[in-house]
Amino acid sequence: MDELEFARELACQAGDLLLEHYQVFGIKAGLKADRSVVTEADLAADRLIIQTIQESFPEDTILSEELHPGALTEGELHQRAVWIVDPLDGTTNFSLGLHIWGTLITRLVAGYPELTAMYFPLLGELYSSRRNQGAWMNGTQLHVQSPETGHPLPFFACCSRTFRQYSVSVPYKTRILGSSAYTFNLVARGMAIVGFEATPKIWDIAGSWLLVEEAGGSIETLGAGNPFPVQPAVDYAMTNYPTIAAATPQLASRTRLQIVPIREKSESNR
Template sequence: MIADSQLQEYLLVATDLAHRGGSLAKDLFGKTACSQKSDRSVVTEADKRVQDLIVEDLTRRYPTHGLIAEESTELACSRPRGDADFVWSIDPIDGTRNYASGVSVYCCSVALLYRGTPIVGAIYEPNLDYLFSASSNTPSTLNGQPIIVKHRSFSRETVLAFTIGTYAQRPAYLHHIMDRCTMRNSGSAALQLAMAAAGMIDLTINCTVKLWDIAAGALIVERAGGVVHPIDANNRLIEKSLWPMDLKNYTDALIPLAAGGQPQMSELQLIMESL
């Protein structure tokens, strides 16, 4: 059992690090080199600098905690990974392709998981100065104010944000959903989860995401009254929790999921099952 005071400390640390990381990313915007990783995704020197800032702080505060982070910097690789009870999941810049292209839509995401389940999460979008956060015993907030997901029927007014990687990776059901709602893609899965939690959009489907993309955002959606369901290999929503996850054996497997208010999610499931 984690004491409320300890959980509050972890939340304060996560929000501080997300804010500092996002602020550093903003300061470095347009000023650092970009390269391509083996999976053809991009990484910038800013990603590495932001991640090292966060990892250095966590190393000092919690030397026994594990760490799963997007960028394999020397500092990150020297830390314990997923076999600890407490594991931090970090995405220093979610939306790196936007960032590298000069598009100022990105965020910094920091989460802490306890035995495979997120207990605190923070996402900071520095250009709008939006700080989303939640813990397992406090409601989700945006800049300190409570937020809640939208609860309304699926219609053409529904705004669904998605991430699919490449066009070739798009699931067949997206074509059918496009005729029934308004679709957007911000290029940042973490930010889309946060926006769903705040009711800025109705739903988000993220097909090509990994733990660091979604750990903070999924908790923020759930604590805002929403639901988060994995999507299976047959493109069906699975009505069960993502958590706990086996972090000890997690490398970088994809975690397809959908998130939003329960009414929209139920109707989304019916659409997917009808195909």
Template sequence: MGGGLLHRTQPVLRRPLHEPDAEDGRGFPQSLEAYMMTAIDMQHLTDLAREAGRIALSWFRRTTVTMKGDATPVTEADKAVEACLTEELRRAYPDFGILGEEGADMDKSARFRWVLDPIDGTNAFAAGLPVWGISIGLMEGSSPLAGVAYLPAVNDLFLADLEGPATLNGRPIHVIEGQPITPQSIIMSAADAHLRWDIRFPGKVRAFGSCVAHFCYVAAGSALVGLNTHTAIWDIAAAL
């Protein structure tokens, strides 16, 4: 996980919104107007994720899955949550692009882009299982900058930008390092991993059905590794 939950090396978005017309030798814009910076309000993103979570919970255990043309599942909750996220992010950050799993695709040429998965783990959500999440990632090109992943049914909120350590419910988290693998060690796995790989892990294998949950719990030290298949950028953008 790069700009989202694991790697923290420099401030997020302390750069101009638009490419400057001219630059000095260090890559900084020469005009005063071009020095105008933008800062992402992480509290706003947290509040937005929680509001999206309230919308999702209003549909939880009372909706059904339909299949899209690409053979992936969707519910009315997915659509309602993405509409909420798209509307608010468009209002708050009009210069940013938006890419969402359920169809949002705005300003492809924008330097910064929100990447959304309104409900990561749609099958688990529709089945009434608690591990599914709302994923909001911010990217500059292919580089992740910030992310919020919220699992409303268990009220776990993961937050990360480039300024400091990733957090779970406000507390810093870190991956497992330097520990031996034991029968109690856990890895997170895609539900169909046993059909693809010969997994001979001596510990325990868990499949929650949500890519972002798998990676976030790895980041929090709950598991050693997350294995996922059929992964799209919106599945993982918040956790990169």
């Protein structure tokens, strides 16, 4: 089976498994070391994805948020490919009964995203992309919004931590969605003109990084190293990549000046 079709099918299978746990009374949830939420559903979906990848691509390496986090070795990076998995992006939304959550599966070749599938079951949205072949949602090709010809009320999508850690002065309406991938996917769809996530890990952004680029947009980190190519000995479970996605590089550069770390701003005012 083609790797992209495999990723699409597996993302949908994991999404269907998550639906079995959705709004089930008594589902157990806890906090990880970084204070993010993890549920039984995350772990069940992660096991399904990891087992299926290992059976179909035994020579490949897996970096997964729940069961295979941490650092990659030099030897693992020299294998054929690396799969980066977030079984449930938007866990807090999921645990609260909100609809924006999904499964993210991305395959890296030579350290860079080569293909991705991201499935949001309750929204009925399957995003996918392959390098140099465009970005798609449910069979429709995606394009970013032109600042000149886009929606007359463009909006800024971000996370709740943005306003605790940054002073924000973007000239757009703001929407907080609760899913890092969905924030950036809306930029790729041409719905949001700018997206920002303050503390995403590599599994939160790998698929959307490719999707935004293939939709014609710009995506980059803010004050952090570039996540790609992936490197050995980096503890990815402990590494955040504050990330901006925008319709154009010029808009991304302008937005960088409008999202300032609070400590940096307070020091500049002394």
